[in-house]
Amino acid sequence: xxxxxxxxxxxxxxxxxxxxxxxxxxxxxxxxxxxxxxxxxxxxxxxxxxxxxxxxxxxxxxxxxxxxxxxxxxxxxxxxxxxxxxxxxxxxxxxxxxxxxxxxxxxxxxxxxxxxxxxxxxxxxxxxxxxxxxxxxxxxxxxxxxxxxxxxxxxxxxxxxxxxxxxxxxxxxxxxxxxxxxxxxxxxxxxxxxxxxxxxxxxx
Amino acid sequence: xxxxxxxxxxxxxxxxxxxxxxxxxxxxxxxxxxxxxxxxxxxxxxxxxxxxxxxxxxxxxxxxxxxxxxxxxxxxxxxxxxxxxxxxxxxxxxxxxxxxxxxxxxxxxxxxxxxxxxxxxxxxxxxxxxxxxxxxxxxxxxxxxxxxxxxxxxxxxxxxxxxxxxxxxxxxxxxxxxxxxxxxxxxxxxxxxxxxxxxxxxxxxxxxxxxxxxxxxxxxxxxxxxxxxxxxxxxxxxxxxxxxxxxxxxxxxxxxxxxxxxxxxxxxxxxxxxxxxxxxxxxxxxxxxxxxxxxxxxxxxxxxxxxxxxxxxxxxxxxxxxxxxxxxxxxxxxxxxxxxxxxxxxxxxxxxxxxxxxxxxxxxxxxxxxxxxxxxxxxxxxxxxxxxxxxxxxxxxxxxxxxxxxxxxxxxxxxxxxxxxxxxxxxxxxxxxxxxxxxxxxxxxxxxxxxxxxxxxx
Numbered sequence: 001x002x003x004x005x006x007x008x009x010x011x012x013x014x015x016x017x018x019x020x021x022x023x024x025x026x027x028x029x030x031x032x033x034x035x036x037x038x039x040x041x042x043x044x045x046x047x048x049x050x051x052x053x054x055x056x057x058x059x060x061x062x063x064x065x066x067x068x069x070x071x072x073x074x075x076x077x078x079x080x081x082x083x084x085x086x087x088x089x090x091x092x093x094x095x096x097x098x099x100x101x102x103x104x105x106x107x108x109x110x111x112x113x114x115x116x117x118x119x120x121x122x123x124x125x126x127x128x129x130x131x132x133x134x135x136x137x138x139x140x141x142x143x144x145x146x147x148x149x150x151x152x153x154x155x156x157x158x159x160x161x162x163x164x165x166x167x168x169x170x171x172x173x174x175x176x177x178x179x180x181x182x183x184x185x186x187x188x189x190x191x192x193x194x195x196x197x198x199x200x201x202x203x204x
Numbered sequence: 205x206x207x208x209x210x211x212x213x214x215x216x217x218x219x220x221x222x223x224x225x226x227x228x229x230x231x232x233x234x235x236x237x238x239x240x241x242x243x244x245x246x247x248x249x250x251x252x253x254x255x256x257x258x259x260x261x262x263x264x265x266x267x268x269x270x271x272x273x274x275x276x277x278x279x280x281x282x283x284x285x286x287x288x289x290x291x292x293x294x295x296x297x298x299x300x301x302x303x304x305x306x307x308x309x310x311x312x313x314x315x316x317x318x319x320x321x322x323x324x325x326x327x328x329x330x331x332x333x334x335x336x337x338x339x340x341x342x343x344x345x346x347x348x349x350x351x352x353x354x355x356x357x358x359x360x361x362x363x364x365x366x367x368x369x370x371x372x373x374x375x376x377x378x379x380x381x382x383x384x385x386x387x388x389x390x391x392x393x394x395x396x397x398x399x400x401x402x403x404x405x406x407x408x409x410x411x412x413x414x415x416x417x418x419x420x421x422x423x424x425x426x427x428x429x430x431x432x433x434x435x436x437x438x439x440x441x442x443x444x445x446x447x448x449x450x451x452x453x454x455x456x457x458x459x460x461x462x463x464x465x466x467x468x469x470x471x472x473x474x475x476x477x478x479x480x481x482x483x484x485x486x487x488x489x490x491x492x493x494x495x496x497x498x499x500x501x502x503x504x505x506x507x508x509x510x511x512x513x514x515x516x517x518x519x520x521x522x523x524x525x526x527x528x529x530x531x532x533x534x535x536x537x538x539x540x541x542x543x544x545x546x547x548x549x550x551x552x553x554x555x556x557x558x559x560x561x562x563x564x565x566x567x568x569x570x571x572x573x574x575x576x577x578x579x580x581x582x583x584x585x586x587x588x589x590x591x592x593x594x595x596x597x598x599x600x601x602x603x604x605x606x607x608x609x610x611x612x613x614x615x616x617x618x619x620x621x622x623x624x625x626x627x628x629x630x631x632x633x634x635x636x637x638x639x640x641x642x643x644x645x646x647x648x649x650x651x652x653x654x655x656x657x658x659x660x661x662x
Contacts, residue, residue, distance in 0.1 A: 061590045062614030067597075102481045136617045139586040143579065166487040170497055174477055177501030181508045187527075187585060188512045191592070195517040202596035203604070204520050 009114075010038060010121050017118070017152055021159040024118075029110035038117050039089050046127035047081040053133040059200075060134040067200055076198055084189065088182050089116050095178050096171075103171040105161035118156045119179075122149045150176065207261060208548065208637055210253025210292065211541070215633055217246040219626040225619040236300040244299045244311045250536065251309065251399070253292045258544045259403040260284060260327060263350045265551065266410035267334045270344040276333030280326050287323045291316060303373045307388050309395055310364055314375040317365040324361065328354045345426045349406030352434055356398040364391035382450050386442060393441035400540055401507075402433065405472060408496070411547050412476055415493050416483035421475050429475070432468035436461045443514035446523060455516070462514035469507035476500045491566035495546030498574060502538025509534065521592035526618070530584025537577040537629060545573065545636060552640050561642035569632045569639070576629030580622055587618035 013020045054074055058066030069077070093112040100107050126145035129138050153175065158168025195204045221242045224230045231237040264281055268274055275281050295312045303313045312320070331354055335347060343351075364387055367375035379387050413420050420426055439461035442454045477500055486493055509531050513522050522528060553560045560566060594614075597605040 061593055062611070067593075102478065103484075135586055135590050139582060139618075139621070143582060146578070146582075147575070164484065166484040167481075169487060169494070170481055170484050173497045173501050174481075176498075177473075177477075177504040180501065180505040184505060184509045184512065184585075187589065188515075188518050191521045191589070192515075192517045194593070195520060200593055201598060202521070202593065203598045203602075204596060 010042070010117065013118060013121050013152075014125060017156065020118070021156045024111065024114050024160045025162055027111075028108050029114055031108075031110040031113055034110050034113040034117070035090075039113060039120075040086065042117065042120055042124045043082055043085040043089060045124050046085060046130060047078040049127050049130035050081060050133070051075070051078040053131040057133055062135065066133075069200060073198055077193075080189075080193070084186060088186075089113075089120060092116050092119075092175070092179065092182070096175060099171055099174055100161065103161075103163055103167045105163045105167070105171065111160060115153075115157065115160055118160070119149050119153050122152065207254050207257035207544070208640060210249055210257060211544075211633055212630070212637055214246055214249030214254050215626070215630045217242050217249055219623065219630050221246055222619065222623040222626045226616050226623055235302065241300050241302060241304075244304065245296050247309060248299060248311065249292070249296060251395075252295070254544070255399060255403070255540060257288065257292075258547070259350070259353065259399070259407065260288065262407050262410070262547060262551070263327075263331060263353075263403075266346055266406075267331055267350065270340070270347055270410065271334055271338030272340055273334060273337045275330060276337055277330050281330045284323055284326050284330060287319070287326070291319050291323060298373070301373075305365075305367065305375065305377075307364065307377070307391070309392055310361070310388075313373055314365070314367055314369045315372065317361070317367075321358070321362060321365075324354070324358050328358065344410075345420070345423065345430060346406045346408075346410035348427070348430050349402050349409060352430075353398050353403040353406065356394060356402070356434075356438075360391045360394050360398075364388060382448075385445055385448065386450055386454065389444040390438075390441040393444060394438055396535075397437040397440070400535065401437075401469075404540055404543055405433075407547055408472075408476060408500075408543055411543075411550060412479055412496055415490060415496060415546075415550055416480050416486060418479065418483055421478035425471055425475050429468040429471040433465070433472070436464045436468065440465060440514065443519070446516050446519045459514050459516060462511045466507060466511045470504065473500055473504045473507070476503075489563075490550075491560070491563050491570065492546045492549035494567075494570050495542045495549065495573070498570070499539050499542035499546065502534055502542065502577065506531065506535035506539055521596065522588060524595065525588035525591040526584045526615075527588025527592065530581050530588055533584070534577065534581050537573070537580060541629075541633075542573060542577075545569070545633075548636065548640060553643055556644055558643065561639050565635050565639045569635045572628050572632030572635070576625050576627075576632060579625035579628065583618050583621035583625060587615055587622075590614070590618075 009020060051074055054069060055071070058068040060066045093109065093116045096112040096115055097107065097109055099105075100112070122145050123142070126142055129141040132138075154169065154172045157163075157172045157175075158165045161168070161171070163171070190199070193199055194202055220230070221239055224239050224242070231239070235241070264275060295316045298313060298316065299311060304311045305313050305317075310317075331350065335343060335351070366378045368378060369375040377384055409420065409426060440458050442450060442458035443462050446455055477497075480493065480497055480500075483493070512518055513527070513531060549560060549566055591611060594606050594611045595604075599605045
């Protein structure tokens with residue numbers, strides 16, 4: 001079984017996902033390669049877009065004037081954003097690997113990192129909308145992308161992990177449960193940071 | 205069946221009030237169509253009409269099968285069914301007429317409070333009477349949850365509704381000030397806890413293993429989770445009153461108990477997911493199982509989000525925002541409604557002795573329910589976080605930067621999104637109603653004898 005995966009994985013995933021699923025199902029990628037060649041760079045992009053957008057245009061949260069944050073705070077928030085994403089990617093892969101035993105799926109860590117790429121790639125590409133930091137625009141733009149990501153997860157998981165569609169459906173739903181919790185944790189962490197003075201100045 | 209009707213009516217009221225938040229003139233100047241009255245109709249309709257009817261029906265169904273005896277006092281059970289429907293129907297009309305006790309989720313006035321108590325006592329007599337006559341010694345875990353629902357809701361309802369009647373349509377609570385607030389949220393949160401969580405867990409513990417055709421993954425874990433759940437939930441109510449004029453230690457205790465609550469909640473979720481994971485072949489033919497699987501994922505989300513929002517440093521931003529509304533609906537749509545839909549798809553064909561009219565429609569309903577719930581949650585997260593930030597924003601001289609009116613003026617885009625989400629979810633429920641109606645049409649109710657006891661092991 002091949003351990004290499006082609007360099008254009010992410011781009012082909014966005015354009016022709018079915019082919020990528022097939023290819024991944026026949027490879028046994030090396031986790032180090034997947035992590036350092038793809039995942040780490042995917043985690044860099046959203047904070048970078050968010051930094052550029054927020055520094056130049058300020059966040060529009062529905063009020064009259066945009067909210068500008070001090071430069072130092074923006075750097076801290078962007079770095080935390082990067083590490084939170086990276087932590088999310090790695091734990092999702094580990095959780096998926098842990099679940100694999102229950103659903104009779106493939107166990108190699110590399111393939112689970114690849115699974116994370118499948119779900120994350122459209123969202124990371126969509127995070128370019130952070131360049132226009134208006135909360136509602138971001139919500140509206142990311143919803144269809146999120147639906148697409150979920151579709152790729154339900155569709156791709158059974159092929160990549162070589163399990164029946166029914167078991168894939170169960171495992172994908174369990175993973176969605178984990179991802180929803182991860183998403184709401186990011187909200188909670190952000191809010192707790194604001195309360196500690198990192199971020200917008202609020203009267204707490 | 206009444207539950208399905210209340211689901212549709214309650215959800216329609218919900219969608220209508222969501223629309224009123226986008227287009228405020230939708231009440232056409234009619235008092236009974238105003239937000240304040242329709243919103244209570246929505247909450248009471250879905251909780252007491254849809255939720256309790258489904259719980260009563262499934263409790264009566266499952267207690268006979270887990271105890272291997274027919275219902276104790278079946279006529280009283282029919283009385284419960286119809287009397288409850290009359291309570292909800294007349295109660296709904298009274299809310300539209302403007303009768304309102306002023307306590308959230310306990311708005312119904314004193315005549316209804318007394319009627320509800322009577323029906324509830326009958327419910328308890330039938331349920332515990334059946335348990336007392338059981339032919340299997342251990343009491344199955346679903347009955348523990350249903351039993352806790354009946355006892356705790358009775359206690360909460362009676363204490364919280366204690367009031368001095370003044371006229372037929374108005375009474376005043378015997379509690380006052382901060383005490384009234386604590387009693388109200390002791391009721392409010394535990395109604396969520398023991399009705400929307402505990403009651404529906406009873407439903408899950410019976411119907412999930414039945415669907416999956418295999419026993420609960422860990423029975424021991426389910427019992428431990430039950431006692432931990434019952435013990436810790438009852439303390440968590442005051443987290444609705446953070447930074448208010450109630451004792452600091454009561455707030456801190458509520459935070460700690462809310463955090464502890466995560467353990468039994470997740471133990472139950474893992475138990476459910478592990479039970480279903482071995483029954484994947486069933487997914488090919490059984491659309492109902494999908495609903496239950498997904499409901500467990502949302503149960504996991506809601507039971508994590510709740511304790512997180514109970515932490516004071518998160519609550520300071522999230523309180524008084526639409527984030528709370530989003531949280532409630534991730535539980536109510538994602539967990540309660542989905543597991544109930546799954547149960548309906550399982551139960552009704554079985555009661556009619558026939559197959560479901562259309563599996564394809566049920567599958568479409570599944571995706572609509574998922575899409576509606578996700579859209580709803582995302583819209584409310586966006587709206588809630590924006591509101592939280594804006595409420596608390598200060599200008600250079602330390603005064604609030606934005607007025608309430610300015611902030612609300614920026615909300616319609618989110619409310620429009622929420623309205624669309626509600627419409628999608630409601631349309632799915634209508635599809636289900638049609639599907640179940642076609643299943644029932646022209647079928648005779650089958651007479652089923654409870655199975656014989658073969659051994660004393662469950």
